[in-house]
Amino acid sequence: MGEFGLIARVTAKFSTTEDVILGPGDDAALVRARDRRVVATTDLLVEGRHFRRDWSSARDVGHKAVAQNFADVAAMGARPTALLIGLAAPPDLPVAWADAFTEGVGAECAIAGGAVVGGDIVRSDTLTVSITALGDLGGHRAIRRDGARPGDVVAVAGSLGLSAAGLCLLRAGLDGPQECLREHRRPRPPYAQGLKAARLGATAMLDVSDGLVQDLGHIARSSRVAIRLDSSALVPAPAIDEAVSLLAAAGEDRRDALGFLLTGGEDHALAATFPPDTRLPDAWTRIGVVASGAGVFVDGRTVPPHGWDHFE
């Protein structure tokens, strides 16, 4: 199947939304930007580095590529609107893989509320996915990383550590607990909480992609503050404790549940700071406070910027 055939197959699958004025098929797409601004972010995913075809289905890869980008949009306090997708595919990539990947992309777009408006398909020896996501702030200010103030509350929405535990399990050749594997394959960013956090007055926000401590370090540095986490507020999901036991039984005994929560990325939870008197809805868990100073602390101990693993 040539590029034009695949493009036609692929674009025929995507549904549209009210944000799309002109979808795929012309030189460029045309997307509504209702408040005269557009949020934009891009990522590249490379097989072997960001996903493995034996660990994730094509549909999983489609879901995850979209999720990680729309999570970035949500982390600005914006609503996902549109997606542009590039696929560099080896000549021997099964058409069924491309089809299932496309279905995953479309399904995650439907979950996040965005639409696929454009793309490109090319040949390459290395299976590579590029994603650009657009979003709409709905007239609100963007929630950046540099607005946290001493006294603010630190809170997270979404899951932490499940994806990292899932990756460890896959690396160890273990096939459960399913909740960890599922989160690694198809993270579920709490998209709607981005906009909600903005409306609640969040002072800084990001999505947890590299690990909670490392990512909060970005807020601490940008905002010139310290962040003090309380590990008792970081309660691992039961599946993480189960994963730690299974990993220990398999000889991977250096892993602990708190480590997964503090350093595991890719769940794409949202982490934000809020003014001290903010009434946080149930979706948000308070995990610490912003203080004057610098750095990220867990139970009063400093965590070096290169992360929890080295700290232990």
Added chain:
Amino acid sequence: MGEFGLIARVTAKFSTTEDVILGPGDDAALVRARDRRVVATTDLLVEGRHFRRDWSSARDVGHKAVAQNFADVAAMGARPTALLIGLAAPPDLPVAWADAFTEGVGAECAIAGGAVVGGDIVRSDTLTVSITALGDLGGHRAIRRDGARPGDVVAVAGSLGLSAAGLCLLRAGLDGPQECLREHRRPRPPYAQGLKAARLGATAMLDVSDGLVQDLGHIARSSRVAIRLDSSALVPAPAIDEAVSLLAAAGEDRRDALGFLLTGGEDHALAATFPPDTRLPDAWTRIGVVASGAGVFVDGRTVPPHGWDHFE
């Protein structure tokens, strides 16, 4: 150099514009969309398929990646505003290559009037560039491919055939004429003519990336019209005639100048249709007319959709 170091080096080089509210460094960028709509397009470029490091400098590749995307923006009748760039780089890619590539990206952005607002750098065995370009229609309607009407004039702005001749010369191991090689390495889309064509009332427009006949075929099909080209209006640049002579002397005697003009893509000229009474400025050359029917004709002969080469 790690990813963070390279990202810092790379983003430090880009200058900003009035369209940028928030540039690289946060979860996502924030770009002005003054008329409540944003034009968006994306491309993937893969080493060996879309560029060769021995034929094009890193700076050339940066220029060309940006040019082909902002040409798509211009072809909608829009003004380039912002660019997101992904670089998948092998571990042994010289830092000097990444630096020069980045300089090329920045320089072409300056030519087109856009700014780099975001990006991603990852490791990959295959050197790959992803580009997403955004643009602003300034309140005008988008010029699509489906608006050509019988009686309209067909015209082009920018060069045709030089890039294809340049590619042939490189393949034949010839190192001149420089004008052809230069256009292949750094195409110069007539960005400003996109907006100008929209203001002149263009009924359809695209950028010539796959070849004039093939691309006009998209307008013919989308608009359900025929396009009749007059080959006497397609005057090759002297460098193309020179290239044909050099290629013939090197044994490549199947090439003719008109073939390069009709099938050569990658100059990223703009091709558009205008109402019959439009006074075209000097930048535009009238090359044919729109008629009722279907297909693309040159001097009254049909050209099959797979192009001039097969037609000959």
